[in-house]
Amino acid sequence: MTDFSENFSNDFIINHLGEDRSTYLNSGAPPVFQSSMFAFPHLDAMREALRHESSQPFYSRGTNPNLQMLGRKLAALEGGEECLLFASGSAAIAAAVCSFVRQGDHVVCVEKPYSWTGKLLTQWLARFGVETTFVDGSPDSVERAFRPGTRVLYLETPNSLTFEIQDIKALTQLARSKGVVTIVDNSYATPIFQKPLALGADISIHSASKYLSGHSDVVGGALICSAEHKERIFAGEFMTLGGIMSPMSAWLILRGLRTLEIRLKKSHENGLAVARFLEQHPSVDQVFYPWLENHAGYEIARKQMTGAGGLLSVRFKSQDESKISAFANHLQYFLLACSWGSYESLCFPQAALCDSANYQSARVDPSIFRLYCGLDDAENLIADLDRAIFLSSI
Numbered sequence: 001m002t003d004f005s006e007n008f009s010n011d012f013i014i015n016h017l018g019e020d021r022s023t024y025l026n027s028g029a030p031p032v033f034q035s036s037m038f039a040f041p042h043l044d045a046m047r048e049a050l051r052h053e054s055s056q057p058f059y060s061r062g063t064n065p066n067l068q069m070l071g072r073k074l075a076a077l078e079g080g081e082e083c084l085l086f087a088s089g090s091a092a093i094a095a096a097v098c099s100f101v102r103q104g105d106h107v108v109c110v111e112k113p114y115s116w117t118g119k120l121l122t123q124w125l126a127r128f129g130v131e132t133t134f135v136d137g138s139p140d141s142v143e144r145a146f147r148p149g150t151r152v153l154y155l156e157t158p159n160s161l162t163f164e165i166q167d168i169k170a171l172t173q174l175a176r177s178k179g180v181v182t183i184v185d186n187s188y189a190t191p192i193f194q195k196p197l198a199l200g201a202d203i204s205i206h207s208a209s210k211y212l213s214g215h216s217d218v219v220g221g222a223l224i225c226s227a228e229h230k231e232r233i234f235a236g237e238f239m240t241l242g243g244i245m246s247p248m249s250a251w252l253i254l255r256g257l258r259t260l261e262i263r264l265k266k267s268h269e270n271g272l273a274v275a276r277f278l279e280q281h282p283s284v285d286q287v288f289y290p291w292l293e294n295h296a297g298y299e300i301a302r303k304q305m306t307g308a309g310g311l312l313s314v315r316f317k318s319q320d321e322s323k324i325s326a327f328a329n330h331l332q333y334f335l336l337a338c339s340w341g342s343y344e345s346l347c348f349p350q351a352a353l354c355d356s357a358n359y360q361s362a363r364v365d366p367s368i369f370r371l372y373c374g375l376d377d378a379e380n381l382i383a384d385l386d387r388a389i390f391l392s393s394i
């Protein structure tokens with residue numbers, strides 16, 4: 001068994017850390033430990049395993065060998081001590097936020113977070129007397145929003161539609177000075193492109209349904225933090241709410257992880273090429289992508305991230321409903337679908353969220369399309385967009 005006692009490189013973590021082949025008949029790939037519980041040779045061993053239920057297989061709501069292996073790798077990739085795995089990214093987010101708040105407490109959250117994170121804060125937690133203030137994410141806005149009952153600063157940098165960037169280092173320093181913990185949704189960047197814990201955050205969260213698994217075949221979530229936070233969340237939200245990851249999902253995410261670096265590199269190249277193509281196109285009003293020099297958060301992005309991946313948005317000049325529909329319908333490489341982070345390229349038209357009879361009154365901007373550039377060739381993606389723009393005359 002490899003020992004976690006130094007800073008390993010990403011490739012070592014992904015390919016070797018936590019693999020213990022001698023315990024599973026030297027099988028190259030790990031088996032799926034599809035078992036709900038584990039048996040012990042005598043009472044002492046059982047008692048010992050129960051005492052360490054968060055880290056030793058006992059009952060699979062606690063942990064399981066597939067989850068141990070994946071958790072070990074994700075914690076190491078993020079530079080954190082421990083990882084808890086959940087049935088979805090949303091389950092990880094809910095467990096993390098809920099673990100720090102009680103009735104009367106206050107959360108400061110960056111505006112336009114992932115939609116279900118917003119609902120957790122404004123609807124679900126509000127029922128239990130927890131209030132949230134949404135801020136633009138500048139240090140000033142965060143400082144002004146803090147009050148004596150503030151417990152959590154919730155960041156999502158970049159967010160997943162227009163990719164506003166927050167300065168993790170500056171904001172976590174501010175939060176720490178007020179005794180506030182910082183939670184960062186790191187799904188967009190992954191630990192390959194951004195390490196929030198190293199920049200001062202207390203908790204880093206992922207939707208593993210996106211890049212980490214990378215093949216559109218699993219929904220899962222991960223929460224990376226210190227051993228202290230892990231034990232508290234394990235004994236609280238994790239075991240009581242029980243929104244756990246299955247052994248098969250952990251196995252699939254582990255398999256996806258083997259190619260994480262190479263997939264991200266390709267996605268980033270594609271994302272940048274597509275962003276540059278759209279940026280100069282006369283039909284385009286604005287491109288949202290953190291790696292473009294004119295992006296509002298570009299300077300901070302370059303400081304705290306090492307890449308941006310394949311997710312970007314484009315706003316066309318036209319608001320014409322029939323042109324917007326025609327553009328979406330003419331795409332061939334880009335599938336019309338939600339999610340992102342896998343091999344296939346995807347398009348999420350904001351118009352899908354609008355009542356088509358009444359575009360103008362909608363709260364979303366129907367001329368924005370979110371594009372995810374997967375592992376297709378950049379030339380084909382650009383040709384697909386060019387063709388759909390031409391045919392729709394958007």
Ligand SMILES: *Cc1c(COP(=O)(O)O)cnc(C)c1O
Pocket residue numbers: 088089090091114156159160185187188206207208209210219220221
């Ligand atoms: C998808 C997503 C989530 C939620 O993750 P699920 O696995 O779908 O529950 C949270 N944050 C961001 C940024 C996401 O894109």
